[in-house]
Amino acid sequence: MTITVKTFARLADAAAALSTERGARFLGGGTLVMRAVNETDPAIETIVRSTDPSLRHIAISSARVQLGAGLTMAALLAERELAFLHPVARVIGGPAVRTAATVGGNLFAQSPYGDFAAALLALDATTTLAGGFGQREVALEELLVRRDQGVSLVSSVAFRRPTTRTFRFVKVTRVHPKGVSVLSIAAQLPLMSGRVNGARIAYAAMGRTPVRARAAERALEGRPLDAATVAPAIAVAGEGTAPIDDAMASAWWRRQILPVHLRRLLLGDGQG
Amino acid sequence: MKTPLQFRLNGEEIATFVDGGANLLDVLRESVGDLSVKGGCWQGTCGTCTVLVDGAPRLSCVTLAESCAGTSIESASGLRRGADLHPLQIAFMAHFAAQCGYCTPGMLMAAKALLDHNHNPSREDVVDAICGNICRCTGYEPIIAAILDAARVGRRGT
Numbered sequence A: 001m002t003i004t005v006k007t008f009a010r011l012a013d014a015a016a017a018l019s020t021e022r023g024a025r026f027l028g029g030g031t032l033v034m035r036a037v038n039e040t041d042p043a044i045e046t047i048v049r050s051t052d053p054s055l056r057h058i059a060i061s062s063a064r065v066q067l068g069a070g071l072t073m074a075a076l077l078a079e080r081e082l083a084f085l086h087p088v089a090r091v092i093g094g095p096a097v098r099t100a101a102t103v104g105g106n107l108f109a110q111s112p113y114g115d116f117a118a119a120l121l122a123l124d125a126t127t128t129l130a131g132g133f134g135q136r137e138v139a140l141e142e143l144l145v146r147r148d149q150g151v152s153l154v155s156s157v158a159f160r161r162p163t164t165r166t167f168r169f170v171k172v173t174r175v176h177p178k179g180v181s182v183l184s185i186a187a188q189l190p191l192m193s194g195r196v197n198g199a200r201i202a203y204a205a206m207g208r209t210p211v212r213a214r215a216a217e218r219a220l221e222g223r224p225l226d227a228a229t230v231a232p233a234i235a236v237a238g239e240g241t242a243p244i245d246d247a248m249a250s251a252w253w254r255r256q257i258l259p260v261h262l263r264r265l266l267l268g269d270g271q272g
Numbered sequence B: 001m002k003t004p005l006q007f008r009l010n011g012e013e014i015a016t017f018v019d020g021g022a023n024l025l026d027v028l029r030e031s032v033g034d035l036s037v038k039g040g041c042w043q044g045t046c047g048t049c050t051v052l053v054d055g056a057p058r059l060s061c062v063t064l065a066e067s068c069a070g071t072s073i074e075s076a077s078g079l080r081r082g083a084d085l086h087p088l089q090i091a092f093m094a095h096f097a098a099q100c101g102y103c104t105p106g107m108l109m110a111a112k113a114l115l116d117h118n119h120n121p122s123r124e125d126v127v128d129a130i131c132g133n134i135c136r137c138t139g140y141e142p143i144i145a146a147i148l149d150a151a152r153v154g155r156r157g158t
Helices: A009-020 A033-038 A072-076 A078-091 A115-122 A140-145 A215-220 A232-236 A251-267 B024-032 B087-094 B104-117 B123-129 B140-156
Strands: A004-008 A025-027 A046-050 A058-060 A064-069 A126-131 A133-139 A153-162 A165-172 A183-186 A199-206 B001-009 B014-019 B050-053 B056-059 B073-074
Touching: A009 A025, A025 A033, A025 B050, A033 A064, A033 A251, A064 A126, A064 A251, A072 A078, A078 A115, A078 A140, A115 A140, A115 A165, A115 A183, A115 A199, A133 A199, A153 B087, A165 A251, A199 A215, A215 A232, A232 A251, B001 B024, B014 B024, B024 B050, B024 B140, B050 B104, B056 B104, B087 B104, B087 B140, B104 B123, B104 B140, B123 B140
Parallel strands: A004 A046, A025 A046, B001 B073
Antiparallel strands: A058 A064, A064 A153, A126 A133, A126 A153, A165 A183, A183 A199, B001 B014, B050 B056, B050 B073
């Protein structure tokens, strides 16, 4: 099948083309769409691109971070103010993937991919969607629920800047130094008077999309982070998850090791 | 419908026509005739198709060729200067860092991307640089040793 490539200088025009062109897919860095094109995915008839600089814009204040959806993992790694995200960006493939893989693309990566999306979910990110209606904000959590039903173009993500050392991330893989996730865990663990206040924990590769660990979050609330008090959260670590079987691990194995790695992450006593 | 595409490949101006949705790997091999760029998986997984686009390592199999308009691309065929091999190529030979050789062009370009920006890499830096490149016969140790050796040679300026 012949594929048409349409490149737009303005994001709004790209968004309009996505909704009007037959079989249109937006191309970020190419790691997802070009793979599908190479596999002759018949659903792709038009590739839509945009060179709009807003897609690669970074805005960081003391309170808030906004990332253009077209920013690559390499671009994030070059930004010192985003050091808290570097452990996440650094494990998204090798250098040649990181120069292509984008923030926006990761939101649409199928399990077991999507480590960066899990991090953004833990950071309570909102997405800005561009479409014929203009722009509107949608919580990432909501976007992930309906991302496969055809959504508008994500132009940026934004989240409150985490305070020092409240954000933690671990990726568990069978291939070192880097491989596809068996699972990954991102957690934002603000403390007030030494007790967890407003925990957000998210997993990648523990479901069709990255998911929140709500039961574990509830179990942590108001407790200090020590071995005895995190035990109830560890006991419910797998609630609400539906991991897949794949070449990296079986769903059973993922369920078995999740509590182990969540415990280590919460107690800060080692990486997966 | 074919689309005109121009870029530089190893310093040479290239003008060609590409199919809609064509990946850079196929264009380099089939339209331009640079067979040093190897195709392994066409999924962005194995790294053997690695080239440098404006100095940055890219997996040519998952790079839309049209997105490379106006860029400068480097492939393994452009490493040597006349009869003189690149220090990386010499080091790969000296360390027996190629057995079947299929991963070698991608390894060389991933290593070049590292050494172009880091003249004194640690072993960890080298491992990270080639972590997206799969080798299934040589083994990684000779490759890592070769890259570290090429870096040493580069620092000596010999």
